[in-house]
Amino acid sequence: MGIGRVKIEEYIYKNPMVRSRIQIKKIENIAARQVTFSKRRRGLFKKAQELSTLCDAQIGLTVFSSTGKLHTFSTSSLALLLDIILYRLGKPEDCATLHKEVAEKNRELRHIKGEGLEELGIEELAKLEKLIERSCARLRKIKDDKHAKLITGLKQKGRKLAECNKRLKERMTDVAEVHTLENQSSSLSKHISYVQNNNAKLDTSLKLAC
Numbered sequence: 001m002g003i004g005r006v007k008i009e010e011y012i013y014k015n016p017m018v019r020s021r022i023q024i025k026k027i028e029n030i031a032a033r034q035v036t037f038s039k040r041r042r043g044l045f046k047k048a049q050e051l052s053t054l055c056d057a058q059i060g061l062t063v064f065s066s067t068g069k070l071h072t073f074s075t076s077s078l079a080l081l082l083d084i085i086l087y088r089l090g091k092p093e094d095c096a097t098l099h100k101e102v103a104e105k106n107r108e109l110r111h112i113k114g115e116g117l118e119e120l121g122i123e124e125l126a127k128l129e130k131l132i133e134r135s136c137a138r139l140r141k142i143k144d145d146k147h148a149k150l151i152t153g154l155k156q157k158g159r160k161l162a163e164c165n166k167r168l169k170e171r172m173t174d175v176a177e178v179h180t181l182e183n184q185s186s187s188l189s190k191h192i193s194y195v196q197n198n199n200a201k202l203d204t205s206l207k208l209a210c
Contacts, residue, residue: 037065045073058084 027033041063048059052075060074060081074081110116111128112135120128 033066041071048073049075 027036044063045061048061051057052059058075058081060078061072062078063071065071072078107116111120112132117125117128
């Protein structure tokens with residue numbers, strides 16, 4: 001066996017095109033791990049499908065990835081296969097209990113929707129009425145809380161908008177004051193220039209008269 005293994009390893013070494021064995025351990029690189037998981041999961045499901053077809057076997061697989069994502073494969077209803085597993089494990093009462101609970105929940109849901117109420121007695125109708133009243137009270141409370149949060153949020157936005165408008169008005173007032181000062185300065189400059197021109201003309205006239 002040792003000689004044969006050495007020969008195989010020598011053959012692999014001399015023929016780099018031959019795929020070497022992958023060491024079975026956790027892949028540290030996350031990207032490589034995800035790629036390997038995807039490829040091997042598809043291969044596993046394909047082999048399960050082939051086994052089911054060749055041997056007429058019922059197969060159900062559930063695989064959870066490292067991120068917690070669920071992948072399933074079954075040749076028939078997965079729920080049915082689970083029932084069969086529970087029954088084969090000697091716990092048929094678990095299946096019966098689950099089916100009973102599901103049927104009861106479906107019945108309660110129908111009653112809450114207002115369906116099949118004719119089959120209920122006075123006491124059952126009274127209990128259903130109280131249940132619906134409590135549900136409506138919780139619903140109104142949640143709705144009122146959401147409305148209150150919405151109103152509070154709108155008020156906060158209103159205050160922020162009012163503050164923004166106030167700052168904009170203050171800026172507009174400052175700009176208007178600067179513009180007024182600029183106009184006044186321009187008018188004063190024109191007036192000074194006019195006075196200086198008139199004084200120059202008057203001085204020239206006086207010199208000519210002399």
